[in-house]
Amino acid sequence: MHKKVLMLIFLILLIFLSTSSTMAEQITLKFMGWEASPLETNSIKTGLNEFMTANPDIKVEYTPVPFDEFHSKLLTMMAGNSAPDVFFLASAFYRDFAARNVLVDLTDKVDSQIGIDNFIPSSQTKMLVNNKIYGVSSCTVSPVLFYNKNLFDKANLSYPPADPAKMWNWDKFVDVAKKLTIKSGKRTQQFGVFGFQNFWWTTVLSNGASVFTDDYSKITLQEPAAQEALQKIVDLRKKDGVAPAGNFLENSGMNTAQMLQTGKVAMVVDGSWALQELAKMDFPIGVAPLPKLKDTITTGQAHLHAIWKGSKHKEAAWKLVKFLSSSKYQTNLVKVGLWMPNRKAMYTPEGIKKWYNPKVHPANFKALTDYFLNAKLEPSVIAPQEAWDVLTTEELEKIWYANQPVKEVTESMQDRINNLLNQ
Amino acid sequence: MTKKLEKIIYNNYFWVAIFLLPNFLGFLIFILLPVLASFGLSFTKWDLLGEINFVGLANYQNLISDSTFWKVLWNTIYYTLGTVPLGIIISLMLAIILNKKIKGVKIFRAVYFLPVISSTVAVAMVWQWIYNPQFGLLNYILSLFNITGPSWLTSTTWAMPAVIITSIWKGLGFNMLLFLAGLQGIPNTYYEAAEIDGAGSWAKFSKITLPLLSPTMFFVIIMSIINSFQVFDQIYIMTGGGPARSTSVLVHYLYQNAFEYFRMGQASPIAYVLFFLVFIVTLVQLRNSKKWVVY
Structure with missing residues (x-):
């Protein structure tokens, strides 16, 4: 009898001890991101479940926060010493956070476990801050030209070539856009093209000009080649009459995909991520490079995954970041058209096989892959956040919305932007 | 019950204070302190994370010259x-x-x-x-x-x-x-x-x-x-x-x-x-x- 009781107490103790010990061992990681699309949130959750099954000692709590307030919220949380262990960082904010000394230096870990040379050039330059790495690139996204094939067929026009080497020059492009613009009386029922204004720097770079000097200490939009490129964008709307006003989309509550679908616009410049939604729609879409002035170029960027310096579980956090940047995790989102891979190996013929999805990617999409591989880094990534913000929302809006001449605006803004660049 | 305690309990001001306390605490923590803090901060340079540097009236001067x-x-x-x-x-x-x-x-x-x-x-x-x-x-x-x-x-x-x-x-x-x-x-x-x-x-x-x-x-x-x-x-x-x-x-x-x-x-x-x-x-x-x- 006595023995039995002792046995029971011993057993209970054993159970108690074992459960409490596993409880002590399990680490809870806080992970914060924003919702780019419901689909992205879903695949993050699926990915996290996969990660937790592989690492039973780590539990990940994911909180999505609206993008507009994400970075200010993250910063206040850091100031309040309660930031998440792992988080997204928009590439435009990455350097601001790195400069504030709040991110874990991942240089050694990336070098030894992933290898920076395996990333495509634009992702490499994005990640490197004074030769150090504070965040791992999630993927790449680049502006491309989407078009509705039905509208081309109706006008009896041939599609834009997907091969960057064969893409039309600007004049040919404007010519086609004119043919795709349909008016009834004063009203334009179908516009030829929309979106260059939102990705204006691609046109500037395509004309052999630059937005800033190489060391980002001065703005260079006042140079004739840059002015010429900006003028071409203005002309699309004012002279050629093939493009609607800039906030066309926001004002209508429709997005690019819906504009193409409803035939309000025949061609659209948008980030490659739009393919995810376009692929689900019931009309044939095409993808092409942007038309060239001198060179066929695009730019790349995408958010990074970083670890907070104040995190108590840096090793576990690194495991998560490494998982999130693995090609395997990335491929799920590439297959649905939302992302493009950021590893060189994924652009070889064998690599492309791993993610190319005929249900999503149009037939000639493979001709376009080098375009993403060779993309330049988007200038917003390195320019300080405030300088870029003032440039795009205040100064350039004078050109887009207040009808001020390109020459006047680009020349008068120099001092202001240069000050902000060197602050 | 001691006399002292009785005195407190029957004091109206004590109860007034007790009932006002939750409201006042909220006001103090979420309004008054931030208002005072922001007054102090208006003489400094601070990015939420780094050190707080006293810069005198520079912020006010910047504002006046800021178009x-x-x-x-x-x-x-x-x-x-x-x-x-x-x-x-x-x-x-x-x-x-x-x-x-x-x-x-x-x-x-x-x-x-x-x-x-x-x-x-x-x-x-x-x-x-x-x-x-x-x-x-x-x-x-x-x-x-x-x-x-x-x-x-x-x-x-x-x-x-x-x-x-x-x-x-x-x-x-x-x-x-x-x-x-x-x-x-x-x-x-x-x-x-x-x-x-x-x-x-x-x-x-x-x-x-x-x-x-x-x-x-x-x-x-x-x-x-x-x-x-x-x-x-x-x-x-x-x-x-x-x-x-x-x-x-x-x-x-x-x-x-x-x-x-x-x-x-x-x-x-x-x-x-x-x-x-x-x-x-x-x-x-x-x-x-x-x-x-x-x-």
Whole structure:
């Protein structure tokens, strides 16, 4: 009898001890991101479940926060010493956070476990801050030209070539856009093209000009080649009459995909991520490079995954970041058209096989892959956040919305932007 | 029970303090301390994370030489001048109409009050649609009169009037309700007496309604001005301060400085400029009120 009781107490103790010990061992990681699309949130959750099954000692709590307030919220949380262990960082904010000394230096870990040379050039330059790495690139996204094939067929026009080497020059492009613009009386029922204004720097770079000097200490939009490129964008709307006003989309509550679908616009410049939604729609879409002035170029960027310096579980956090940047995790989102891979190996013929999805990617999409591989880094990534913000929302809006001449605006803004660049 | 304890328990002030404590604590922690802290911060340079450096009056000097600040200040005044007088006149007219014994008056009152209880975000989104230059309702109606409407929210000239119209529409119901309450507090006997003396409807309005409504009017004016100086949400959603800063107001610029550019030191003086602006305007009105408000 006595023995039995002792046995029971011993057993209970054993159970108690074992459960409490596993409880002590399990680490809870806080992970914060924003919702780019419901689909992205879903695949993050699926990915996290996969990660937790592989690492039973780590539990990940994911909180999505609206993008507009994400970075200010993250910063206040850091100031309040309660930031998440792992988080997204928009590439435009990455350097601001790195400069504030709040991110874990991942240089050694990336070098030894992933290898920076395996990333495509634009992702490499994005990640490197004074030769150090504070965040791992999630993927790449680049502006491309989407078009509705039905509208081309109706006008009896041939599609834009997907091969960057064969893409039309600007004049040919404007010519086609004119043919795709349909008016009834004063009203334009179908516009030829929309979106260059939102990705204006691609046109500037395509004309052999630059937005800033190489060391980002001065703005260079006042140079004739840059002015010429900006003028071409203005002309699309004012002279050629093939493009609607800039906030066309926001004002209508429709997005690019819906504009193409409803035939309000025949061609659209948008980030490659739009393919995810376009692929689900019931009309044939095409993808092409942007038309060239001198060179066929695009730019790349995408958010990074970083670890907070104040995190108590840096090793576990690194495991998560490494998982999130693995090609395997990335491929799920590439297959649905939302992302493009950021590893060189994924652009070889064998690599492309791993993610190319005929249900999503149009037939000639493979001709376009080098375009993403060779993309330049988007200038917003390195320019300080405030300088870029003032440039795009205040100064350039004078050109887009207040009808001020390109020459006047680009020349008068120099001092202001240069000050902000060197602050 | 000891005498001392008894003394405390039967002391009224003790209970007053106890019951006021939760409210006061909230005020202290969430309002008073931040207000004082931001005053201190207005003399420093701070990005929320780094060290706080004392810079004296530099932030105030920057503000004075900052052309954006003056633009934003003017936009705030423009917005106030646009919303307050028009908003008050229209809501007063509505209140007078809805004070009559019309069939279904309660439904009308509810309808006009609906925008007040709707979320600003939803209201702003709907108005963005109305203002759409291509498919929007407003330009469609204008086109019936052969007028080509502007592209409201993307025009540097029309974006602010567009925001003002939305704000007036949204705030109408609240002022109307206050005026209605004021109107119903005016005894009918005055009007009867005036009618016997042969007063017309304008005389009744200007000699009876307006003076007896003046306390309500005073309250409505003060609150409307304060609210319009503090406007933020509809601007943040509808235009984001653009295009080319034509609709950016003080609070929006403050928000940008603090939470987009992370310059707490530069944001705090803007808050104090706003505070003194509201303070002075309110003070002047309080002084003036003796001349026209009848209690």
